[in-house]
Amino acid sequence: MTEAGGTRPDDPAEIAGYRLIGRLGEGGQGTVYLAVPAAGDDARVAVKLLRADLAGDAEAARRFVREVELARRVAPFCTAQVLATGLHEGRPYIVSEYVAGPTLAEVVRDEGPRTGASLHRLAIGTVTALAAIHQAGIVHRDFKPSNVLLAADGARVIDFGVARALDLTSTLTGGVIGTPAFMAPEQFGQASPGPPADLFAWAGTLVFAASGRYPFGNDHLPAVIGRILTAEPDAACVEDPALRALVLDCLAKDPARRPTAGAALARLLGMSPTATPVPPAQSAGPARSAEPAQSAAPLEVALPATGGGPGRVRRRASVRTGIAAAAVTTALALTALALSLGPPPATSRPPASSTPQRQPTPTATVAKPTTSFTVPSTEMQVYENETDPIKLVSYYGGNGVYIRQPDTRTFKRDKTYSHPYVPSPDGTKALVLNNYNPDDGPKTVTIVNRETGKKRPVLISGERGVWAYAPRWDLTGRFGLVTLSLPGATGGAWTRAGFAIVDIERGTARVVEVDDAPAGLLRFFWVGGSVGMWAEDGTIKLYDLNGVHRRSLTGAHAPEQMDDDPISPDRSRFVTRCAATGTDLCVRPLDGNGETVTVPFTGTRLLGWWDNDHLAVFVKKGEGFDLMVIDLTGTQVRRLASTAEKTPGLFHFTRAKI
Template sequence: MPDLAPLRPGDPRRVREYRLTGRLGEGGQGTVYLGVSPTGTRVAVKLLRPDLARDSEARERFVREVSTARRVAPFCTAAVIGTGIDRRRPYIVSEYIEGPTLEAVVASEGPRGGPALHRLAIGTVTALVAIHQAGIAHRDFKPSNVLLAPDGPRVIDFGIAKALDRTSTLTATTIGTPSYMTPEQLAGEDAGAPADMFAWGAAMVFAATGRPPFGADSLPAIFNRIVNLEPDLRGIADPALRDLIGQCLAKDAARRPTAGEALLRLLGHAGGAPGAVTPAAPRGILAEGSAAASSHAVREPPAYPAPAGTSAKDRGGLRAAIGGGLVVTLVAVGGLTLALRGPAPEVIGPGRASGPRDVTAPPPSGSAVTPAPAVSGPPPASRTIRLPGSSITIHESDDDPIRLSSYSLDGDAHLYVREPGTSRFTKDDRYFQYTVNPSGSHALGTERTYDRSGHAVVAVVDRRSGTVSRIRVAEDPVYPTLPQWSPDGGKGLVTLYEIVGKARRESRAYGYAVIDVATKKARVVRVKEKDAGTWSYFWRGDGRAVGTWALTGETQRIRFYDLGGTVLQTLLDVGAPITVEGDDVSPSGSMLMTYCKGTNQEICIWSTSADGEAKARIPFKTERLVGWYDDRHIAGWRRSGTGYEAVVIDFRGQVKRVLATSADPAEYDRQFTRYTRELR
């Protein structure tokens, strides 16, 4: 980072929970400050200019765009810690990197050469591999966005240019630094990963010679050279590096190597010339990089009113497996061991995979994580169980990835809980709702009354010993409902409502509470946004954020908050909310479901990472879903004769299995089933 300068009059002293201590730099996008987190960790806080996002929706879209950068493996980048909006200005919090920029080092010490230049090339192109594998293009790669940290080069500010392009009055041609722009950008075309490789080549020329390849004089002259002239590469002594950089600076984007191809060539693998077959860098590098980085680096208690929430939420998770191809070699890059494979392996989601789920990184968008191909449909039911006190019969198999763990009747007036390891359900009216963790060892239960001190209580139940830990969550008139476990099972989440009116018969949205099961403490978050919280909160697939519906008139969106209440991400282009008894987010953490826009006859599947077209439209008429069965199937209730049945369906709407039947339609309207996803 540049030298620290003192704060100026008019500079903020805080951005959300971060205390600002000085200025690290200022540019066209905004100002970068040195910040200190509540735990004392130093961070870099970039506060964007207020005019770069036109309105509240544009600001939320900017935050959503930039938040995708948190998917990037941090081993060669400055990890993005969080994003949000503070006093109507978007901000980005990232890891603070000790070290000057490449631009400053070349200016003060002169060009790089020999092994130093080669190490710089490998480190920076590895960062681009990680960025591109996360589905992001940098679009403003340049020497001032490369920090030379003691442990190697780090790339910063990735993904900001695209976010600005989508949320400000700037255009794709004006976002970027002139000497490092591409012919296609100057022609008004979109800048993707190939543009990053062009900019990388130009930055390596600067590192080797002290000047950009197309000059730094007038804009017309620079642009003319970029479009019409070839760069002078004679200052690069290494012939192989010179040839690679020359190909990266090709006018035709299609002729440029990918970041993965460039990395393999820098590591001594042949290929990349026209007509040659070059093995692609493994898509698994991102997951391996993340793993490597994480290894281092007195009154009668009043009763609550009927719960106001409309849907129970459970948990999601992420588990990726690397498969296919033969291992070619193992190489070390900046302390990271990469398995280079050929042909390039695929990253697959779990289907009904066994074992614990990896939730160390947010789920990639689009096709970066895709469900595992199902080798067969859901297993046939091997037993039926008639549930006590009801007309419900469940049909289950030991091979089901989900298992009914509790159900309630008469609008949560009566609760039945499954006894551990059995098919028996017993009545337990101590709690409104009750949800079991994936291992089956513990459960969260929302108690029906405030305690004698006036606090609402969430119980953590040890299902093996019967021990109950009672955690105070909020004071009367606020109460919790709809408990659920985080993907890793370390935290609980409850939606909070506030009792209003003298009769204490009505409730309004209040916020949520995150329960740390280890410390037996709850953190209450009051959500300020008035359009959020009517529908209950649910975990994002990575366990680092919680989401809820934000509804205003005809506008509907899903907003994600961090565990302290900062807005991180907003999905603007989704359909209408639908009641879900269990998982809103898929087991892989990469998908969620709503009604399709303008209809309640279809269920749409969306990426949890970014806006876009629906990944699937499932023809299925329902008023309530059970949740996700696995990454290839959902489960929902539908009419059947004079009653209802819960069925497992695939993404084409084909029924694969009956999970449950409910013979009494009047009972159905006030029943609620809670399925737990089991670790297998």
């Protein structure tokens, strides 16, 4: 949060009974001041005083105030509450709560994208704010990352209540005011934007929060507008499938296809969207639009009302909003709004990723195995239940890869592949390497259609001396990831490392070298839209798809051996060793908010996550091993497999449909 600067000699000393104690910022619409009640109360507020030329004549200024007054009807949860409006020496002013906290734009810039539970909480808080704004008959019209403040008690939406007032009273704007990168297609035409435009901007803001990039770019204005009007949105960065589907629905070009804010909230809370009532603002005629009383937008654009092309661009200073602590907390507000929408179906519950902190799941929740079978060419016995969240799908048998046949417990050997064979998230395809050894020629990954058996080889590298291993799918099924060990200048292995990004639809691969990868064997893995790597400094480093380091997850000491990835199925937590020495495991929140859970563990090999509250680990038993499910207290609750072999082989379990 920007500290307030001092006031200037020509600034008012007092407005509407509030003493101005500093400037929070100045922009194209006016100046925002930090103020306190003149009577001596310490409660801070933000006072926005508009430019005199924006208000027009005296009658226009009064109309402006009447329009902005509507913003006071917005329920205060998840928003910066408008406290008062009026005229000061003929100039409109708006008094609102002061919120101490950075904008979403600043947090993503400084700390990186939001993922897992953090992104879900952001989605719920901000769409709740939009539902309240629309309920009051207002349309935001400038929803964007810089108009979302991340306060101590949750996300707050700011800058609503001004846009329609300016449209109706000012002769200087020349048309619609907004931020092009987050504007809906209809905002570039003559139609007055309604609540669906806010849902479009909300979805674009979530894409930004999850990736750090603008949903349709932020380069030349005509190009941005062209992509908004014609290009299909890309929400692959949103990891959770249900949230990603909601974001894509809200980015529909046709406003009629977008859900209402209430319906979007119902989906986030696990309710039936068909049972969600339409808020009055969307069923009782055109809603009024609003721009918040305080602004942090770096770019304001005035576009011609005819939609005939981009108009003038005005750069304005970053202005921070503020709000004192709200009387109603975000959690209570969410509950109240959820109740107003009606009870959820008996079988539904909120998504797991919206729960910030869990207690270890009781042992009884893990179903006991109902069948068992012996894995061919091994000494392993597998114990399985039809409802198990992960199942054995492939393994390396010494003379080829054994692949489980669909809907059976039969495994078929394929000598042309090297381990592992990895199904896509929806189970329709698989990735498998032709070889990993650098002496076996070019490195190729094959995309297998599991329904038809059709195979599509993709060349990764023809360079000699390359090792390739650990193919991985991103959650969308659009991209694959293959870890590479690249030969050094003298031809030695394990001196350079990188990864290949496989475009599944195009059937192409691109090699990316990572400069600071440690020597020796490692595996790259997906963390949302980023690529993660265990680093030697006890962190997981996250890279973009060009190999540029973006941020790190601390307290992440690599397990001695881990077959799967460290990220939990709901993408809210990750598992690591607690310290550089020792074997105990630590489960940490991916967004850094919440407590770390220590899981006592004495083994050395970790298969990965069983479900969101259990891990799968190898436990020494006599000369062999048991593969066990343990809860987050370290208690063994279920046997997955057992083997008499002194060294368990390479086995791959999948969450996809077998």
